[in-house]
Amino acid sequence: MPLYKQLSTDDHLEIGAHLNRNWDAKGARARLAALRIPSDRPVATLSGGQRAQVGLSLVLAKRPQLLLLDEPMAALDPLARREFLASLSEAVADGDLSVIVSSHLLHDLERVCDHLILLAASRIQLCDGIDDVLATHRVLVGPRRSLSDIEPSLAVVKATQTARQTRLIVRVEGPILDPSWEVDEVGLEDIILAYMGQDDTLGLGSLTGTGGVP
């Protein structure tokens, strides 16, 4: 979030207070004080993580109900990212706030988000609660077989064939009956990458197992 480099955190809060009717100055100050961010130094002298926190505090002071964050953590180091997400979760827990955040940092998303909307090639590939996503996706490993033989209760997201083995990431829509599959849970990152890797953009229902096959 761009800030006036020469101005201090206090200046920014003061400007925000003068530009907004609904302004939570006390909350913003308390948040920044808790993070021990100096309030009187030009923000240019703060670290990237601190600046992101200042930006978040400025945004939250407006008491939004819906917050859209576009890659808010892209420039942050892992520690600052963690702190940023902690602040964000806290804010969500505190009040009447929903956040939509776009990010490529899949691991971070898993930690804080409740709901996942996956976009690839301008299409929504997946839209569900994260717990549901994790619960319905499995990785199956078994002897090599033709993809057309796979039981209809499994929607194949990604298939990898080697000479002897077939490895599938599937969305499970019913019991897995075939005992030759070795079934395992799959992490969110792998699920997302599986969806990103497929070039079939017709939608979830039409996944036929051809996508991603080498």
Next chain:
Amino acid sequence: MTYVVWRLHRNQVYVAGGALVALAVVLLIGKGQLGKDAVTVLVYATIVVPVLFGLFWGAPLLAKEFEDGTHSLVWTQGVTRRRWLRSNVTGVLLIAVVWSAALTALITWWSLPEISLQLARSSPGPFDIQGIAPVAYSVFAVALGIAAGAMIRRVLPAMATTPAVFVAVRVVIAVLVRSHYMSPVSRLVSLAQAQGLRPAPAGSWLLVSLPHTSDRTATTTAPRSVQWKPRWPVGPTSHSPALHLTAFIS
């Protein structure tokens, strides 16, 4: 909004205010010894002040917001973009007007006993640093800078464009346009008289001064005519070689 404008521009006000006070001190000290020294140079140097306003106040006003991306911060707050722009532009213009009014008052006061400045109050140079001219130039320069910043969106190119356009416009107006604002007064005076007389009343801007004969063929001797005469109609009543003056009388 007033606070915001003040907070964003107060450093500029401090710097400019300090410079003004320093200039006032120099002029006060130099008041006794007029005309020939560094103080006069300094007084004439104030001709660049409007350009500096355009450079450092006008050009960055929007260009810096665009360059740093801070426009997306301030233009998403609880005031509209229009209101933000209006307040900032008004604020900066107001500062420029107040500052240059103080400056021009100082210079005008200083140059009252200064014969050379007072005599040629209308001519380019003295005209540009006294009276209301510096105020108008400042407003123009700041507006020009803001416009350049809005169009170019980069600080340095906007800062480079502002003085170039400003000087170009000023030169064109001073050289080509200003002398046509009013019809100048023409005088015909005998050369003998011209030796002793001031060629035009105090404060005039002398546009042209050239010798010519009554039949306009050659400059000859034997001037006898004494009176200031209007240039038109000269006609056959004027029989003497004379100095033809065209001037603005201020």
